[in-house]
Amino acid sequence: MKAGSRRRWLIDLLITVSSFAASLVLGIILGEVFDIREQVTAVFIFSVFIVSLLTDGYHYGIITTVASVIFINYAFIPPFYGFDFTVTENILSTVIMLVISLGTSTLTTQLKRGRMYKARGEQEMMRANLLRAVSHDLRTPLTTIYGSSSALLDSYEVLTDKQRENMVKGIREDSEWLIRIVENLLSVTKLDGGKAKIIKSPTVLDELIDSVAVKFKNRYPDRHVDISIPDSIAVIPMDPLLIEQVLLNMLENAVKHAKGMTALSLTVTTNESEATFTVSDNGCGIDKSKLDRLFDDRYSTSELSPDSDGKNAGIGLSVCATIIKVHGGTIRAENGKSGGAVFSFTLSL
Amino acid sequence: MAQNKYKILVVEEERNIQSLVSAILEGEGYTVLTASSVEEGRLMYLSHLPDLIILDLGLPDGDGTQLISYVRESDTTPIIILSARGEESEKVRALDLGANDYVTKPFGSRELPARVRSCLRSHRHSSEEGHLPGGKFVLGDMVIDYDARRMFLNGEEIKLTQTEYNIIALLSERCGKMMSYSAIIKAVWRDGADDGSIKRLQVNMANIRKKMGIRPGESSYIVNELGVGYRMQDKA
Numbered sequence: 001m002k003a004g005s006r007r008r009w010l011i012d013l014l015i016t017v018s019s020f021a022a023s024l025v026l027g028i029i030l031g032e033v034f035d036i037r038e039q040v041t042a043v044f045i046f047s048v049f050i051v052s053l054l055t056d057g058y059h060y061g062i063i064t065t066v067a068s069v070i071f072i073n074y075a076f077i078p079p080f081y082g083f084d085f086t087v088t089e090n091i092l093s094t095v096i097m098l099v100i101s102l103g104t105s106t107l108t109t110q111l112k113r114g115r116m117y118k119a120r121g122e123q124e125m126m127r128a129n130l131l132r133a134v135s136h137d138l139r140t141p142l143t144t145i146y147g148s149s150s151a152l153l154d155s156y157e158v159l160t161d162k163q164r165e166n167m168v169k170g171i172r173e174d175s176e177w178l179i180r181i182v183e184n185l186l187s188v189t190k191l192d193g194g195k196a197k198i199i200k201s202p203t204v205l206d207e208l209i210d211s212v213a214v215k216f217k218n219r220y221p222d223r224h225v226d227i228s229i230p231d232s233i234a235v236i237p238m239d240p241l242l243i244e245q246v247l248l249n250m251l252e253n254a255v256k257h258a259k260g261m262t263a264l265s266l267t268v269t270t271n272e273s274e275a276t277f278t279v280s281d282n283g284c285g286i287d288k289s290k291l292d293r294l295f296d297d298r299y300s301t302s303e304l305s306p307d308s309d310g311k312n313a314g315i316g317l318s319v320c321a322t323i324i325k326v327h328g329g330t331i332r333a334e335n336g337k338s339g340g341a342v343f344s345f346t347l348s349l
Numbered sequence: 350m351a352q353n354k355y356k357i358l359v360v361e362e363e364r365n366i367q368s369l370v371s372a373i374l375e376g377e378g379y380t381v382l383t384a385s386s387v388e389e390g391r392l393m394y395l396s397h398l399p400d401l402i403i404l405d406l407g408l409p410d411g412d413g414t415q416l417i418s419y420v421r422e423s424d425t426t427p428i429i430i431l432s433a434r435g436e437e438s439e440k441v442r443a444l445d446l447g448a449n450d451y452v453t454k455p456f457g458s459r460e461l462p463a464r465v466r467s468c469l470r471s472h473r474h475s476s477e478e479g480h481l482p483g484g485k486f487v488l489g490d491m492v493i494d495y496d497a498r499r500m501f502l503n504g505e506e507i508k509l510t511q512t513e514y515n516i517i518a519l520l521s522e523r524c525g526k527m528m529s530y531s532a533i534i535k536a537v538w539r540d541g542a543d544d545g546s547i548k549r550l551q552v553n554m555a556n557i558r559k560k561m562g563i564r565p566g567e568s569s570y571i572v573n574e575l576g577v578g579y580r581m582q583d584k585a
Contacts, residue, residue, distance in 0.1 A: 175455070179455055201544045201547065201548075202544055202545075202547075202548045204548065204551035204552055206551075206558065206565060207551045207555060207575065208575065209565040210566060210573050211573055211574070212565075212566075213567075214566050214568075214572075217566055225566070227564070227566060229565065233552055233555050233556070235548055235552070240576055241575060241576050
């Protein structure tokens with residue numbers, strides 16, 4: 001922060017000095033070479049305007065005004081190369097320059113503030129929407145968990161063995177779902193609206209893919225994933241835990257939504273500049289109408305889409321998109337040539 | 350429900366998690382003792398000398414790591430940390446202070462007993478035979494010959510470089526313990542952990558796994574915890 005404000009200060013000073021120097025040179029050329037001293041004032045007024053427009057706050061514009069007045073009085077108003085501050089012309093141009101300087105500075109400052117408030121407002125709105133959507137998403141599994149567990153406690157004897165088993169299964173399934181939501185939320189809070197800087201560390205692809213494969217196997221022991229990665233060892237700069245989350249979300253999304261899927265694959269290819277990660281399945285594919293908005297951050301719009309089956313892919317995929325965005329990569333979803341969905345993203349090497 | 354001889358101390362503030370952990374472990378036949386603060390944990394440890402400690406780091410009267418340091422002053426009792434995802438640096442700190450392993454919350458009913466068994470087994474293993482230099486280390490169908498500095502899998506030698514061997518030997522000496530990146534790097538390269546050295550370690554590890562013919566995701570003798578470290582353990 002400190003380094004930033006110091007740099008800003010240097011830039012402002014540079015703008016002031018160079019714009020004043022430029023009008024000085026132009027003024028001297030106009031006055032001495034072409035002998036049209038009446039226009040010199042206009043040149044300096046222009047420089048005051050430029051300085052006020054481009055710098056922060058009022059002081060640079062005022063400094064330029066004062067310097068201009070002194071210089072015009074000294075060099076371009078009789079007595080030439082001497083001071084006489086009683087000349088009406090000079091007093092008038094001083095007032096004009098001051099008014100322009102103050103007016104411009106006020107306008108630009110207001111403009112900047114407005115932009116800041118707007119950005120802050122958008123962020124606030126996104127946060128509020130996120131909270132609202134998450135509370136909505138949490139209520140569904142909590143209903144199952146709370147309802148089933150109280151039923152089990154209160155009327156254990158009345159229930160059949162089968163009913164009890166189903167209730168306990170429901171509790172486990174919905175808590176697993178809650179765990180995923182919370183994991184994704186954790187990743188989102190790490191990112192904070194897609195603006196926060198992530199710390200990329202060089203990660204060996206084999207280690208990342210091994211970890212993803214082990215975790216996926218723990219969650220879905222019966223679901224085989226065909227894994228194909230380059231033979232040579234690739235090192236990719238990334239936040240490994242966030243990219244792991246992206247890959248798990250994509251694989252899990254296939255398990256949940258690719259109806260009729262019999263094969264699921266995770267492929268990574270590299271070239272000189274980037275690595276491409278692809279998760280593809282041979283299930284039912286993605287509905288054309290949904291394809292465009294798949295990665296849309298459903299929390300950035302004020303309206304909550306009441307997604308059909310409740311347990312939507314929304315949060316998972318929009319988290320993927322955000323994570324890839326902050327990594328500076330690209331993400332896409334399409335339907336494969338031979339059917340099924342293909343999700344892919346790139347990371348630069 | 351066969352009784353076994355092991356006593357396990359569970360130090361956890363949350364009553365519900367405490368009773369869940371107790372129920373899971375008692376179901377496996379362990380004797381469970383509970384404590385809900387650092388101080389209580391210390392007293393229970395001193396009066397009962399448990400065979401293993403399960404420790405949550407967030408306790409009402411202080412940081413659970415205080416208890417790790419306290420126990421490690423005098424004993425090698427295995428300690429398993431209960432911790433949440435996203436607290437990688439906390440896990441690493443606990444491991445470097447002497448914790449043996451960690452289980453991430455929320456955990457299933459199979460994960461915790463599996464980790465407890467593996468910790469107890471390797472602890473007994475190392476205290477009975479000692480990890481003296483020389484001799485042989487045997488885990489499933491993997492054999493490490495410390496004298497000849499060679500490694501065998503299913504009777505066939507796996508040709509390792511010096512560095513790869515050093516990593517494998519280190520993990521086998523501390524079998525069952527999750528070793529942080531920095532602990533391995535310090536022991537193998539006598540170096541500090543930074544991006545470059547972690548990358549070097551990961552590359553070596555990926556090569557070792559390739560030489561052992563283990564494909565990504567296959568359960569193997571080496572468990573890879575992304576962002577934390579590695580652990581050698583028997584095939585699950």
